[in-house]
Amino acid sequence: MTGAVVYLVLGLSLLLATLLPHITRRVALSPPMVLVGVGLAIGLLPMADDVNLRPEDNHALITHVTEFTVLVSLMGVGLAIDRILDVRSWRSWRTWSPVWRLLLVAMPLTILGTMLLGWWVAGLAPAVALLLGAVLAPTDPVLASDVQVGEPLTEDVAEAEAETEDEEEVEEDDDIRFSLTAEAGLNDGLAFPFVHLALLLLAGGFGLADVGTWLGWYVVGKIAVGLVVGVGAGWLFGRQAFHARNEKLRLADAGEPLLALAALLTSYGAAELVGGYGFLAVFACAVRLRSSSRGHSYQRAMHGVVERLERLMTLLVLLVLGMAMTQGLLEHLDWRGVVVALALVLVVRPLAGYLSLAVLARDEDEEGGLDRGELAAVAFFGVRGIGSLFYLGYAASHEHLPDEPWLWSTVAFTIIVSVLLHGVTATPAMARLDARREREAGTG
Template sequence: MSGAAVYLILGLSLLVTTVLPHVSRRIALSPPMVLVGIGLAVGLLPLGDDISLQPEDNRELITHVTEFTVLVSLMGVGLAIDRVLDVRSWRSWRAWSPVWRLLLVTMPLTILGTMLLGWWVAGLTPAVALLLGAVLAPTDPVLASDVQVGEPLTEDVAEAEAEEEDVDEDDDIRFALTAEAGLNDGLAFPFVHLALLLLAGGFGLVDAVAWVGWYVVGKIALGLVVGWGAGWLFGRQAFHTRNENLRLADAGEPLLALAALLTSYGAAELVGGYGFLAVFTCAVALRSSSRGHSYQRAMHGVVERLERLMTLLVLLLLGVAMTRGLLDHLDWRGVAVAVALVLVVRPATGWLALTVAARDAHEDGGLDRREAAAVAFFGVRGVGSLFYLGYAVTHGEVPGEQWLWSTVAFTVILSVLLHGFTATPAMARIDARREEAAAAG
């Protein structure tokens, strides 16, 4: 395929992703679905036999591209969240109740459920089954735009958006799914490391204690501290520095968001913390520095556009790879694991976490049964899963790597299609019911 043809395909694909969200607000057709479809069509074209799209031949490239895509998305969702998290306020912690439930209950149970499926249905060894569970457990901040919060609500647009009813800053469904996707991408790492340690052999009691102390507690704490510190420093510099020439919020230079992303991630990784957690935490702290300033919207805008470009690249390549051998090793076991995860494991564990001893639906952080069902169902799998598998196979010997790639890719495609078809009509019904209840009340 010539370079001109590549430019043409990329240009048309970018046009589609730019226009589609504005013309398909009420139809079940998401940009990720279209991009994968375009990739499938491109994959049927004569690309040349010298181009290999097999994951095992491109481990490093897959890992780095998906890593950066997730990082950009994490910064975007962190800047978009309007709900305050004040660590000194118990009421604030309770307002985030659905998120804590999804992280502390749903995610570990999803890992366990997927691990059991991998061991019992697919016949994997416990270590590989655990890796499969850790890879597929996180929900994705990249492909879940239809069920996430929109742009940050700032003072200069709050009144206009409230009148148009385009944004509901108290939408617990979108908030819960957005914050979950932002945090659980980092929290999957301890279980990926545990699987790699088990695969390396010789895992004893001392190793278990070290895993809990370092991979679970230490690296998570470092990621949170570095991220919050970086976000506070960047926020002070952007909004509150005494030197007007350095106050970028007044200058309107939105690239500060990318500087914060790269700095927080690099700093966290250098000291051994989880960089994904650092980036999301940095974004939340930066958002808190001056919540109503229009500069927040400018930073979110530049990050969102970069995310759109990276998503375009990843989904196109995923679609192309599907017709070039990516699914060659998929069998009934992989299909069974994927279907069970998307339709049974995630909905069941999400429902359990959100309905047992639940908060009142009229309080912040409270969900009624329909809202809880929506949050439980829309656990989108995506680019993060591809990254985690790429990370694992570049840091250790993983048996059955080709089957894992095919199974994870199929799970992502299944999620893109299923959640893409259902998200728009489901959220439209929920929004309409909420508006009717508000009008009646």
């Protein structure tokens, strides 16, 4: 594929990606669905035969591209979340109740369920089955935009909305989207301990004495380091942007939104340098930066820059994913992979999510509480996405993986199933829930 053709295809695809959110807003068709279809069409062109898209031959490229895409997504998610998390307030922690339940209960259950499917249905070795579960554990609401929060609410936006909407109604509207968005922001990092455990098992020599090391360092230590670095970086960048003594250094007043990218790269690099989980650090940095001056319009400017970069990176990954499907990405898919993918999307995640949220559920009238319809929506819309490609690429770069071609085909098929199913159902489901919420607010 010549350079001129590449530029032409990318330019037209970027135009399509810009128009799609507006065109598909009211229909059951998500932009990711269309972009994968465009990738399929490009892959069928004769010129695409010159490009090697076999995952086994491109471990490093896949890992780095998807890694940066996930990082940009995490920064955007953290900057968009309006709900405050005050570590000194138990009430504040409780408003995040659905998120903690999804992370501490639903995610381990999903990993366990997928692992059992990989071992029992697909006949994988236990370590490979565990890796499959960990790879498919992270969720990614970016691929179903109707179930993620929108732009950050700043003072200028809040004043405009107050003229047409009840403030309480706007806050209520966020529960489902907040839960799914915050879950995705945190579980991209929390899946890492299980990926490392699978790699340690594959490397051999993992005994009972190593369990303590794994729990102490990979589960507790690296998570803590990542969070501390992220919060510290967010505090420093927030102080510099909003509260610097020298007005010339106060970037919030100057309106320079590239600070968000500087914070992303710095927090990730610092966390990885000292051994922490960089994904968690980026999300924590973004949340802390968001809280520095919550109502400032600069928050919206930073989110806008990150969102556009995120859209570009997602466009690239989805186009290549579609092209790879025509180049043999799914050639190793068999009935076992189909069963694993469908069971995960239709049974394992919805059941694990429902159990985590329904048992000893928080009162639906309180902030962070979900009624039955909202609970079902949160449980169902666990979208699989780009994070899964990163984790599999990361694992394949660090250890020889038995059944690697089958793993790539199965993970790719799972993402496609999720993009199609959740993309078709997200718009009508959320519209129905929003309409019901408006009716209840009108009669309340």
